Amino acid sequence: MAVARRLIPCLDVKNGRVVKGVRFVGLRDAGDPVDCARAYDRAGADEITFLDITASHEARDILLDVVARTADEVFVPLTVGGGIRTREDVDAILRAGADKVSVNSSAVTNPGLIEAVAGAYGRQALVVAIDARRRDTEDPSAGWRVFTHGGRVDTGRDALEWAREVDRLGAGEILLTSMDRDGTGLGYDLDLVRAVVESVGCPVIASGGVGTLEHLARGVMSIAEGGGGADAALAATIFHDGLFTLGQARGYLRSRGIVVRDDTTLETP
Amino acid sequence: MSDDGAIVVVDVGVGNLRSVERALRAALVAEGRPAEMVQCTNDPGAMREAAALVMPGQGAFGDCATALHRHGGEIAQAVREHLAADRPYLGICLGLQVLFESSEEAGGARGLGIFPGAVQRFRDGMTDAAGARLKVPHVGWNQVLPRDEAQGVWLGRTHWYYFVHSYYVLPEDSARGCIAGETEHGERFVSAVARGRLWAVQFHPEKSQAAGLGLLRAFVRGVP
Secondary structure (H helix, E strand, C coil): CEEEEEEEEEEEECCCCCCCCCCCCCCCCCCCHHHHHHHHHHHHCCCCEEEEECCCCCHHHHHHHHHHHHHHCCCCCCECCCCCCCHHHHHHHHHCCCEEEECHHHHHHHHHHHHHHHHHHCHHHEEEEEEEEECCCHHHHHCCCEEEECCCCCEEEEEHHHHHHHHHHCCCCEEEECCCCCHHHHHHHHHHHHHHHHHCCCCCEEEEECCCHHHHHHCCCCCCCCCCCCCEEECCCCCCCCCCCHHHHHHHHHHHHCCCHHHHHCCCC | CCCCCCCEECCCCCCCCHHCCCCCCCHHHCCCHHHEEEEEEECHHHHHHHCCEEEEECCCCHHHHHCCCHHHHHHHHHHHHHHHHHCEEECCCHHHHHCCEEECCEEECCCCCCCEEEEEHHHHHHCCCCCCCCCCCCCEEEEECCCCCCHHHHHHCCEEEEEEEEEEEECCCCHHHHHHEECCCCCCCEEEEEEECCCCCCCHHHHHHHHHHHHHHHHCCCCC
């Protein structure tokens, strides 16, 4: 008996709409984040993540409305990230009904935000997202650098050092995205996942590159068994495109000996 | 006003009550009861009148305990009287922890002391059977093993719930009778306690999908 590995579908949201439509049977509006989140909740997602990529900070109210309506209908944890710059942004997102906020660029420029949020809401409410790129694409031993602002800004910081620092400052979890693998479908950068998992005490969510169910499994499989050792596997395209259902993914992980939540939990009481 | 009593969600300003309120309403509707039975308030008077109290809470034990004892401890007193009368109570996360006397997290802050015992943190450096480091906070879905058949009735038959916490309750030996369910994260810890119509859980039923709604439905069924 142990805590189950989690499967987390991630929806990119822009101006209140899902950027890449979700292909679900029976979805009323494939571009509506609320509908998509509800469908993932019913399908057995362990958590749901929204990543807001709206460029304008003025459009914040649209996102807050989406979060509030989603929170009314979804009974699994909801994480919201993207564009969160200040303590006020954090307060607004949590007040709207999100369970966790995910901060990325603003944590790098203002690490005090991590301490402030963890102090006010507890670590569990705070996910620190780290976007990392290999220094040498062929050689993981060269390490990884941290990028911010959607991958446009190279901070020059070492990803493992940054991971240790955010763990110390009060991150409840680290959402770790490989910029090298994101969007490729080639699988997680397992060297990166392992290196971070071994560097920190908080849970790590692997992200970036999932194309197959085996990729999900490898991300969360123990390091001793050749996996990344992550606590959760985040993916977007593989679920949105309807290639696999969450039920199939969970079944596959179980067949690989990974502890996942029992499907019977999903039965209506 | 309906004839149904109020289910009062105790608002002491720690954590997001909205998800608990929402899930309780859904449970009531599923049971054919009016959703309006749920009220969120910090008013001790409403708590004294309540048919049932729900105490959620995330964050720091100290903040929660301090808030309960604020303004001459009226809220703490209302909760104590409610429990003394064995009216339905559901504690969630901090709502479980504050039933105990003290916490490692907050040196001076006192809990309600309904049960003798303390709240302590998962130790760093724990490992699982395969030797992998166990994470703190304990985040995610885990199983609750009911202590016996009777506890299994309200804890449900599936037992997978969503946890997110770094601290857990440790009842003193004299209070071990209150243990309703346990969960494993490196070590076996107490994840549910019960006494009479008091139920309190370390996990979050409001975030535990159908299993959590099942537990909340069982709770509201017990509300007159």
